[in-house]
Amino acid sequence: MPKQLITCIVNGKKRESYIDPRSSLTDYLRGEEKLNSVKHGCDVGECGACTVLINGQPFNSCIYLAIWADGKEITTLEGLSDKKGAISDIQQAFIDEGAVQCGFCTPGFIMSSIPIITSDKVFTRQEIRKQISGNFCRCTGYENIVNAIEKTAKKRKEEKQK
Amino acid sequence: MYDFGTIYQPKTIKEAMELKVEHPKALILAGGSDILIKIREGKLAGCDLISIFMLDELRGICMEEDGTILIRPLTSFSHVTANPIIKKYLPALGDAVDQVGGPQIRNIGTIGGNICNGVTSADSAPTLKAYDAELEISSLKGTRIMNYLDFNLGFAKVDLREGEFLTGIRIKKESYLDTYGQYIKYSMRKAMDIATLGCSVNVRLSEDKKTIKRLRIAFGVAAPTPIRCFEAEKISLKRSLDQKLLDDVALACQKEVNPRTSWRASKEFRLHLIKELSQKALFESIEKAGGKVNA
Numbered sequence: 001m002p003k004q005l006i007t008c009i010v011n012g013k014k015r016e017s018y019i020d021p022r023s024s025l026t027d028y029l030r031g032e033e034k035l036n037s038v039k040h041g042c043d044v045g046e047c048g049a050c051t052v053l054i055n056g057q058p059f060n061s062c063i064y065l066a067i068w069a070d071g072k073e074i075t076t077l078e079g080l081s082d083k084k085g086a087i088s089d090i091q092q093a094f095i096d097e098g099a100v101q102c103g104f105c106t107p108g109f110i111m112s113s114i115p116i117i118t119s120d121k122v123f124t125r126q127e128i129r130k131q132i133s134g135n136f137c138r139c140t141g142y143e144n145i146v147n148a149i150e151k152t153a154k155k156r157k158e159e160k161q162k
Numbered sequence: 163m164y165d166f167g168t169i170y171q172p173k174t175i176k177e178a179m180e181l182k183v184e185h186p187k188a189l190i191l192a193g194g195s196d197i198l199i200k201i202r203e204g205k206l207a208g209c210d211l212i213s214i215f216m217l218d219e220l221r222g223i224c225m226e227e228d229g230t231i232l233i234r235p236l237t238s239f240s241h242v243t244a245n246p247i248i249k250k251y252l253p254a255l256g257d258a259v260d261q262v263g264g265p266q267i268r269n270i271g272t273i274g275g276n277i278c279n280g281v282t283s284a285d286s287a288p289t290l291k292a293y294d295a296e297l298e299i300s301s302l303k304g305t306r307i308m309n310y311l312d313f314n315l316g317f318a319k320v321d322l323r324e325g326e327f328l329t330g331i332r333i334k335k336e337s338y339l340d341t342y343g344q345y346i347k348y349s350m351r352k353a354m355d356i357a358t359l360g361c362s363v364n365v366r367l368s369e370d371k372k373t374i375k376r377l378r379i380a381f382g383v384a385a386p387t388p389i390r391c392f393e394a395e396k397i398s399l400k401r402s403l404d405q406k407l408l409d410d411v412a413l414a415c416q417k418e419v420n421p422r423t424s425w426r427a428s429k430e431f432r433l434h435l436i437k438e439l440s441q442k443a444l445f446e447s448i449e450k451a452g453g454k455v456n457a
Contacts, residue, residue: 001168021171022164044199046354051266057240060266063198065164067171068215112265133353134264 006070010035011079025061025069026050029076037077037107041136048135051108052076058112060134075114077107090117090152097148101139109135113149117156125150164201167210175219175329179302181212183325188212190327192236192275195267220274220329223247229335235274235328239286240265242273252333254343254364258289261347264354274328277313280320280387287388288362288380289345294337298330305329314387341366341376342450344443348435350426358427359383361439363447367403371453374398379411379444384419384436391418394440403448404456411444412437 003018010033017032029038029052038061041049045063052061053075080088090110093099100106112132116123123131128146137145170188172178182188188210191197200206214220220236223245231247239259242248248256262268262276262285276284277297295310302325310331313321322328343364349355360382366375377398380390394414401407421432445455 020163021169022166024164027163044202045195045263045267045270048264048266054269057269058266059269063194064270065169065194065198065213065215067169067213070216130353131265134266 004067006067008069008071009073011075019066021065021067023066025052025054025059025064025066025074028066028069029061029074035076035078039104039107041104041108046136047105048108048112048132049105051111051135053111053114056115058115058134075111077110080110089155090114090148093148093152093155094145097144097151099140099144099148105135105137105139109137109145113152116149117153119153120157122157123150123153128153164198165204165207166201167208169211169213171213171216173217175214175217175300175327176302178212178214178217179300179325179327182327183302185210185212186324190214190278192278193238193270193272195263195271196275196279214327226332229339231333231338233273233331233333235278235331236272237274239268239271239273239276242286243268251338252289252293252343254345254362255286255289255293258345258347258360258362259286261285261345267354273331277310277331278320278322278328280314280318282314282317282385282387283357283360283383284388285345285347285357285360285382288360288382289343290331290333291380291388291390292343292362292364292378293333293341294378296332296334297328298332299326300329301325301327307332311390317386338364341378342447343378344446344450346439346443348439356426357383359421359432359435359439360388361436361443363440363443365444365447365451365453367448367451367453368400371451372402374401374403374407377411377444379415379440381415381419381436381440384415384421384432386420386422389419391415393418402456403453408441408444408455412440415440 004021007016029035039049041047043062045060050062051058112135170181191211191213220234223233239262243256243260273286276286341364345362347357348359363379365377368375377395382388394411421429423429
């Protein structure tokens with residue numbers, strides 16, 4: 001199958017690539033961009049391990065065709081680090097709260113939590129759970145994940161008010 | 163890598179229609195949350211696709227001059243829920259599609275894909291049927307308008323003929339004005355699950371809020387297709403708001419539906435759910451409308 005040119009912004013950088021039109025966005029981000037935080041989990045949109053932000057909203061990259069990413073802005077977990085490569089507050093909170101065990105689901109959970117921690121709205125724990133309900137974790141039992149997100153959201157709001 | 167044949171990528175809806183005539187067997191790909199998964203499972207492996215996902219002309223919600231709400235088919239579930247027109251005039255629809263899958267699925271899944279897929283468990287279907295939605299169906303030959311009530315022909319089979327595309331979903335002002343509705347989805351899990359049963363009710367009360375002026379009730383997974391219960395609607399007319407009304411409506415619904423036993427639930431359990439959910443949805447609709455059910 002002839003390859004097709006796509007132009008998109010990945011983690012703030014403009015990228016141009018020739019891709020097979022049959023690739024999923026997961027295939028493209030892992031294969032071409034070497035962004036390995038994007039996990040190949042279930043590949044059918046059930047587990048959320050491949051979650052990335054497309055124009056700021058979480059999508060399962062496994063069931064998103066790479067050709068659809070043309071002209072869009074994509075953020076993966078790698079895009080959360082600062083220029084020196086230091087991890088972000090939400091990643092640190094996952095470590096501090098013990099929200100990581102095997103770690104396979106973690107990048108997906110963190111990407112799903114971005115709309116919560118960047119929102120002006122205060123999310124209840126129930127609302128946080130709803131926002132991360134498209135992500136599976138088989139280790140932690142979710143409590144510590146909700147704790148990490150709640151804590152980061154609260155901290156960011158306090159910093160904004162300063 | 164997906165196992166499909168050719169993927170056509172039209173730039174306009176007209177081009178998509180031409181491609182569909184040229185390649186009648188090619189499947190129309192909207193958000194892909196049903197089709198891409200079937201390709202992964204091997205059920206549709208090797209198929210050709212016409213991707214309409216990038217056609218922004220088929221996206222968005224607006225109100226037409228006469229007050230009709232027009233929902234373009236590629237509008238995602240999350241955009242339906244967040245839309246100010248839907249929030250103000252059709253909150254029951256916004257709530258219904260907010261119960262599909264999880265946040266990621268609601269961002270990619272489209273309301274048009276939900277109804278064209280034609281399954282009885284579609285979360286948008288009972289509410290759209292209960293609000294008498296009209297479908298705009300277009301092909302190179304022209305456009306026809308049909309009642310959504312007549313769209314489902316059987317299990318996963320809809321009335322889309324050769325070269326036709328769903329291009330609009332309309333809900334008339336007369337349908338939604340002064341109505342209050344409630345959709346209840348019963349499923350084993352609160353997220354990422356398919357409805358065991360879905361029930362959508364909306365009511366318009368008399369001015370003194372003592373009797374039913376109009377009732378609409380529809381179900382998902384209560385028959386091979388999403389269905390309305392017209393008998394139940396008829397017997398509710400001008401009735402006062404009491405337990406007897408809830409009982410009679412539920413009984414009438416149970417007579418009209420035709421649920422089956424599946425691995426999710428037995429027929430008997432679904433019939434029980436039809437009674438429980440219709441009463442609960444009706445009760446909540448009446449309360450939202452400012453009425454009070456006298457026990």
